[in-house]
Amino acid sequence: MSERLDVGFVPAECPGAPGSGAVETSTLLIERLSERHDLTVYVSSQMDSANADLPAEDRVEYVMHDNLSKLPHPIAAKHEALREELPAMERHDLVHSYSSAFIPVLADLEVPTLSTLNSYVPVCPKGDMMYHGERKCSGPSPVKCASCIATTAVKRRQGVERELRASYSSLGKIDLVQKSMKHADDIDAYHALSPHLKEDYAALGFPGERTTVIPHFYDEAFHREDPDPEAGVDDGDPVTLLYVGALQDIKGLHVLIPGLAEMRRRGHDVELEIVGSGPYEARLKELASEEGVADAIDWLGYVDHGDLPDIYDEADAFVYPGLIDEPFGRVVLEALSMRTPLLVSDVGSMDFIVGDAGEPFEAGNPSALADAFERLVDDYDAHYAAIDDELPRFAPETVIGKYSDLYREVAATKRVVTR
Known part of the structure; x- marks a missing residue:
């Protein structure tokens, strides 16, 4: 040693x-x-x-x-x-x-x-490198950052008290x-x-x-050692997608829900489980009703970290619809280590983590998400098998x-x- x-x-x-x-x-x-x-x-x-x-x-x-x-x-x-x-x-x-x-x-x-x-x-x-919440920032300066903090707070509209706290922290x-x-x-x-x-x-x-x-x-509590011989997408059962994370604008759930609606309009029997809580929850539930998919979403709320492996294990695929360059994305690694194929937006380190074990899609585009879902389902066995090639790195x-x-x-x- x-x-x-x-x-x-x-x-x-x-x-x-x-x-x-x-x-x-x-x-x-x-x-x-x-x-x-x-x-x-x-x-x-x-x-x-x-x-x-x-x-x-x-x-x-x-x-x-x-x-x-x-x-x-x-x-x-x-x-x-x-x-x-x-x-x-x-x-x-x-x-x-x-x-x-x-x-x-x-x-x-x-x-x-x-x-x-x-x-x-x-x-x-703000920790997100998004200028005015719209595009990737090219670099900071005091005046530029102060303007960005104020503008982003107005656009997010997550409540006066919440935005005041966030703005104070950022300033x-x-x-x-x-x-x-x-x-x-x-x-x-x-x-x-x-x-x-x-x-x-x-x-x-x-x-x-x-x-x-x-x-x-990977956390070994989230590690399925061997492939599941019964893993696959059964034509007779709905495909279960899983999201785990905060219910915030930057996480892209307002893209995921219309994407789910598009998948169902194309004739796919697909359901979504959402784990997490946050300031956008009420608005997202309204959006689910507007898109006609309220009955296809199971809102699980906050789940203790130790209880998450079983939830990953039961899902057919994990979906990450984030809009910003996350520095890494621990939930994506958790899904991978639980041998859950992935749908991930093409931001940040997603391709570095997922490799061939999932399908990328254009961030912010519900139709592109639906396209990626179809590619994943059509080649599900290959994506599942590719997990063995990606896991040793982690x-x-x-x-x-x-x-x-x-x-x-x-x-x-x-x-x-x-x-």
């Missing part, structure tokens, strides 16, 4: 707590990485760690800054707490932040540093974006979740030559091995920079 390194690890929020995909991935990473390296985990979070099931506690040292104030801004409070630990961090072989929001803090360290690019927060205060990140881009070259190495994310950051001035692509690995041991290789490279190299 390779030599264990002494690693300072900064997770996204509090590991082991209910939360986003980044929180879940941080939790899984700590569990796996601690088998190969000595980890000190520096938690800087507004969450309460008492509600978290901290991973690998017998092998990991935790330094907790939880229940942080959200004022004057959540990011500012996290940075202030983490800066208190900078002297302690200097003793590690390297410091790895799995949160993209801590670049300005890591820039002050003299030990080797690694920052994961798992969101667009360092280059976009407070304009300073973070400026600082992150200023210090982009002061981080020794970057880790991107997908090739497209690496390319996007490189186009904005981040050092592509020091950015390594390593994807998520196996935990394969991915963690790449992390360990990157850790050794980063720990051995320290550039001379002017901070």
Whole structure:
């Protein structure tokens, strides 16, 4: 076994707590990485760690800054707490932040540093890289970002209170974006979740030559080891599509529902299960009625993460109709690892994850979604068989091995920079 390194690890929020995909991935990473390296985990979070099931506690040292104030801004409070630990961090072989929001803090360290690019927060205060919510942004500036935040809030119309909170959060990140881009070259190495994310950051001035692509690995709780000999589309039964995620405008459910209607107009017996909740739920249910497919949709609401594998397992195909370049898309990997063929919009890292195990379609186009559905059904067995070719790239041991290789490279190299 390779030599264990002494690693300072900064997770996204509090590991082991209910939360986003980044929180879940941080939790899984700590569990796996601690088998190969000595980890000190520096938690800087507004969450309460008492509600978290901290991973690998017998092998990991935790330094907790939880229940942080959200004022004057959540990011500012996290940075202030983490800066208190900078002297302690200097003793590690390297410091790895799995949160993209801590670049300005890591820039002050003299030990080797690694920052994961798992969101667009360092280059976009809204985190979606969509200018006015309509097209991909070419790059930030304070005035441009402020205008975009205001315009997007008006267009989304998700309620005054919700939009005020979102706008406050985004406006407070304009300073973070400026600082992150200023210090982009002061981080020794970057880790991107997908090739497209690496390319996007490189186009904005981040050092592509020091950015390594390593994807998520699948959660073994979501892994069906062997193919299902009975998998297939039966002409006598409806085809069940599954969506898992937030009910937000950027997720594209207002495209999925008309797409479902188009599939049924073409004579396909198809049903849709929707897992998740969010501000668009009422409007989406209205849309389902308007499109005449209310009886073909099962709204499952929020489902505990541990109960999702059974839902994936029962679906014939997973559908991701998102409109923006998601940095990765953990639910898509969950579907793949449960051996569920996929329909995915042609954005972000979807093609990198799915490969031949699914069919892409033009984002925002219900008719294109229906076309992709027909292609998937017509060649279902081939797409199902292709899952075996895609899964090994995301196996935990394969991915963690790449992390360990990157850790050794980063720990051995320290550039001379002017901070």
